Amino acid sequence: MAVAVPAGLLLAIGVGALTLLTDVAEGEQALIVAAVFALVMSWGFIGLIWAMIVDRSTLRDAIDRPDESVESKWLDAAMSGALRDTVMLTGLTLAVVSIAGIALDGTWALIGVIWIAFFSTFVRYLMAKKRG
Structure with a gap:
């Protein structure tokens, strides 16, 4: 989780920034929409990064194959x-x-x-x- 959390948060912030660049919302609400996008996407990205980098041998009671x-x-x-x-x-x-x-x-x-x-x-x- 030491790598997954920061990497997932960075990806989520990137998605939030992408909403600002693509004008998903305009005006005063654009920053709020970007923050909500980043918040919602953060959990999924953290889980995705963790699933990609985890070593099965380090998990207790994990099936070999x-x-x-x-x-x-x-x-x-x-x-x-x-x-x-x-x-x-x-x-x-x-x-x-x-x-x-x-x-x-x-x-x-x-x-x-x-x-x-x-x-x-x-x-x-x-x-x-x-x-x-």
Whole structure:
């Protein structure tokens, strides 16, 4: 944590400064918005830096090879099945939208694709966990 905290805070301050440079907010509120951005992003950046630099051998009760655990195999199977589900449902939705002539905003369409992928992965993971 001795490296992760300062590095994460520096990255968060950089994001806050970036909001000032890109005019995310104007006037008197620009500095407040930059500070809020930096505060919100700081925890995520600290965690990211810690995860990138931590040595697994220094962690107590850490699994030697986490990618070979049963949970990892469940997640791999769930994600590969979710990809098939996402491609199939996205294709069917595209066909229905095209044939029906429905105007659909791209942002909402992409949000729908992400939700399909997340939900399918979640359900498939729970099913694999239940099967053991």
